Amino acid sequence: MSVMTNVETDEDVQLIKEFTLLPILLDMLSRDCEELRVHKDKIIYGHILFYLKEVENTIYPEIQSIKSKMKKRDIKVLNTSMTALGINVEYKVRGYVHHFTMLRSLIKAELMTTLMRMRRSL
Secondary structure (H helix, E strand, O other): OOOOOOOOOHHHHHHHHHHHHHHHHHHHHHHHHHHHHOOOOOHHHHHHHHHHHHHHHHHHHHHHHHHHHHHHOOEEEEEEEEOOOEEEEEEEEOOEEEEEEEEHHHHHHHHHHHHHHHHHHO
16 A cells, blocks of 8 residues: 655656646647648658557547546646746645746657657557
């Protein structure tokens, strides 16, 4: 039987980070798919669109899994806001409010890492 402390753990922060980044990735994929649909008559673009759709379809269950884990760990994202520098996240872990900021360069690196991980699992 594990006992949850009131202190946030690295795993808690990772869950919040993934919960924040995956919707951004979905938006990027949607935007890119729309741009590629203009060229759908080209063979390679059809394959790329198929791949992007497969990635998109793996993200939704992952978001649900993260939500479930967050609920079990009593974690709630209170507010997420985009700024010129990046993204600010306010969240609550077991009753205590915390904040973090991710710079745009880190967001981009994290999203590319996530895409590479997902590509390997397809």
